[in-house]
Amino acid sequence: MNESIENYLRIIYVLVEKQSDKSSGIKITDIAKEMDVSKPSVSSMIKKLTDQKYLKSKPYSKVFLTSKGFNEARKITHNHRVIEVFLKDVLNYDMTKVHVEAHRLEHAFSDESIKRLDDFLNNPNLSPFGRFIPHKNDDVVLPEKSTLDNLKMGEFARIVSAPGKGIIRRRLLDMGVVRGARVVIERVAPLGDPIQIKVKGYSLSLRKEEAKKIDVVKE
C-alpha cells in the first residue's frame, strides 16, 4: 500500500473520530482542509481509494470507510500514535516535532516491530496529544474521557489537561499533574473527600472539587 493512501486513510480516521455520529460520512472539503491540498486532487485520490474498496463514495457526496478501509485506517492510526508515544516518552522528542517525525516513520515500521514497540511501551492507550490509540477490534472510539474525581479506586488514567487556573493550577503542575502523566486513585478519605492519587511515583492528595476540573482519559 502506498504512503499517500495510508495518509488519506489516517486523516479520514481522524475526521471520523471527531464526529459525534460515526456513520454520517465525511465531506471531501474537510479532507482537503485537513490534508491542506486542493479539492480536485482529493477527489482523484478518493476515486482511487474507492476503486480499491477502501471507501464507498458517490460523486459530490460524502465518503464512507468500508470495513476493509476502516481496518487499514485504524491500523495506520494505531501505528502512528504508538510511534508518537515512543518519540515523546523514550526519545524525548519535542512536541512540535513528534507528529512530523511519526509521520515519517509510520510507513517504515513492520507489523512485527510495531507490535514489539507497543509491548515495550506497555501498550499505551493515549498519544502525547491526548488522542486514543485504537487497538485491534476497537470500533472508532473516542478516548473515554472522564474527570479525575470520576475514576474508580485502582483505575489508571492519563492527564489530558492541567486544571483550573491561578495558584491551584500552578501547584498541581509543579506537583507533576501535567499532560500525559499517569495517575491512579489510591484511596478516598474516610469522609469521602479528599482523594489520594499516585502520580510521578508518589502520593498526592487533593479535594474532589479540584479533581473534578482535571480531565483524564482512562487506560
Place this chain on the structure above:
Amino acid sequence: MTPTNFNIALAGNPNCGKTTLFNNLTGMKQHVGNWPGKTVEKKEGFFYYNNLKINIIDLPGTYSLTAYSMEEIVTRDYIVNESPDIVINIVDASNLERNLYLTVQLIELGANVILALNMNRLANKKEMIIDSKKLSELLGIPIVKIEAIDKTGRDELLSLVMKVYSSKKKTQNKIHYGNELNSHIEQLQRIIDSKIKNETKYLSKWLAIKIIEEDEEIINYVLKEQNGKTILHDASKIRKHLMEVYGDNVDAIFADARYGFVAGAVAECVNRPKVDKVTTTDKIDRIVTNKFLGIPIFLLLMYLMFQITFSAANPLVGLIQYLFGLLSQQVTIILSLLNSPDWLISLFVDSIIGGVGSVIVFLPNIFLLFLMISFLEDSGYLARAAFIMDKLMHQIGLHGKSFIPLILGFGCNVPAVMATRTLDNKRDRLLTILITPFMSCSARLPVYILFVSAFFPSNQGLIVFSLYLLGVVLAITAGLVFKTTVFRGTTSAFVMELPPYRLPTIKGSLIHMWERGKLFIIKAGTIIFLAVLVIWLLSNLPLGVLYASESSIIGIIGKFIAPIFAPLGFGVWQAAVALIFGVVAKEVIVGTFGALFNVGTQGLGVALTAVFTPLSAYSFMVFTLLYTPCIPTLASIKRETASVAWMFFVAAYLAVVAWIISFIVYQGGLLLGFT
C-alpha cells in the same frame, strides 16, 4: 586557600531529609528565626570541616521556584541575592522525578548545585536502581549518595563541596526544553542582553524563562528597567506563538518541558520494577486512613496528644508554680529584712516574679506539645490527619491541618497559635488563628469552676460543658463569617503530598522542641514583662494606695469602664478590674477577685454572691470565655502573623463578640424570667 566566608545552602522538597542533614551537620549550633518581614522560618547554623568554619542555611522546603508562595520567593531570592558558594540540593531517591523538578529550576536560577541523593535505602527497597554517574552527566551537576539520618556519605559530600568550591567551576545549564521552546528562550535572552544593562545578579536566560512564564515578580522587575516594556511586548508575542504551537498555556508548557526533561533523564538512569512494590507506607495507610478505623484512630491520637500535653505536664507545671511561690516568699523576706519599701517588694513579687512565672508556667506544655507535633509531622502522620479531617474543616473554610491547632486550643491558645505553622498557606494560617481563641483553654476553667460552684452547685458539669460548646459553635460561625467576608473569593488549595512514613529522629524532634520553646520564652516573655509592669504601675499609683484598690489608677479605670458591663449584668468595678487583669492570663481573674474582696479562696464564692446573680454569673463566664485573649496568646498571634494590626484586630473583635453574646445571654435571660 582559606576563604573567610564560606556559605552553603540546603535546598530541596519538603520531606526530602533536608532538615535532618542540617541538624546532623550543625547540631545545636543553629539559630532559628524568621526571614525579615516574612512568616517563613529561617534556619542558620555553622560547623567546622577541616578547621574551616562553614556557614550553612536551611532554605524552606519547596517543590518549585515560582512567585506564588513565600517559601519559594525566599528561596530563590536568597540564592540570587546572597549567592551562596554551594547549594546542596537534597533529593529523595525514592521519589526522583518530582524532586528533580526542583533541581532543574535551581540550575536555571544559576545556583552552584551539588546533588545529594538521599534515601537510597528506601529506593533500594522499592527495587529502584539509580545510575548516579549517568544522571550526573545528564544534569550536568555532581552527585553524591548520602543517608541524611546517619553518617553515610557525609564525608564524600563534604569533600565534594570543597572540591567544587576550590575548582571555581560554575554549574552549566544543560537543560533541554525541546527545540521549539529552547529557540524562543534564546531569542528573548538575546533581546534582554541587548536591551537591559543587566548588572543584576539574575541570569538573562533565567529572566527570559521567567518573563515568558509570566512570573509576577520578574515582570514587575523588568518593568522598572529601561526598555522593560519593549521586552515584555516581545515576550508576549513569543508567548502567543508558543500557546498556538503547543495548544496550552505557558505555565503548562514549561511544567511539561521541565518534567519532560526530568522524565527523559530518569528513564535513562533508573531501573524500576514494572509494578510498584507494596510499601510499608501503603500498609500503614490501609489502616490509619481506613474508612471505618481512620477517624477513631485519629481521635485516639489527638486524645493522647492532648492528655500528654496537659496532664503529663501538670506535675512540672505544679513544680514551677511551687518554685515561683517559694521564690516570691524568699524575696519578700529578704527585701523586708533589708527594710525595702512596700512598693519595691510589690514590684519584685507581684510584677517581675509573678509576670515571669506566668510565662514560664507554660513551658512544660509547650515543650511537650512541640515534641509531639514534630513527631507527628516528621513521621508523616500529620499529612494523614489533614487528609482525614479536611472535609469537615473545609466546610467552615479551613484546611485539614487546621484541626490540630484548634484541638490544642482547648489546652492553651498559645501553643495552638504556634501550631498553625504547620499550615503552608497564609490564608489558612490566618483564618485558623482568628478562630482559635474561641476554644476554651484550660486557664479559663478555674474561672468557670469558681462561678459554677458558687452559683450552680447542682449543674456544674452541664454549665461548664455549655460554655465549651458555645465556644465551638461560635468558632464555626466565625469561620463561616470570615470565609464569606474578610477572605471572600480566596480559596485554599488542598494539594498536599502524603509522604512515606518515617521514624522521626530523636535529635531532630528535640531540636525542634527546644527552638520552639526558646522562641516562646523570648517573644512572649518580653511582651508579658512589659504588660505586667504597666499593670503593676497602674495598681500602685497614685503613691500610697492599696495594691489594685478602688482608689488606685486601675480601680479608677475599673470604675470608669464598669458601666459598659452594666447591660451584661456585672457593672461593678471589681469585675471590670478582674477582666483587665484577666488579659494578662485568664486564670488571674480568680486571684484578682480574691484580692479585691479581700477574702481567701474559701470565702470567695460567698463574697461573689453579693454582687452576682446566677444569670449575671453565667453572663460573666460567657464574657470570660470570649473576650480578648491573654497577652501571651496575643504575642504569639503577632509573631505568627508578623503583624501588629492582626493582633489588635483579634483583641478588638473578640471583645466586641464577647460583649454582644453576653448581652444576648443576660438580656435574653431576663426576658425569659431568669435572674
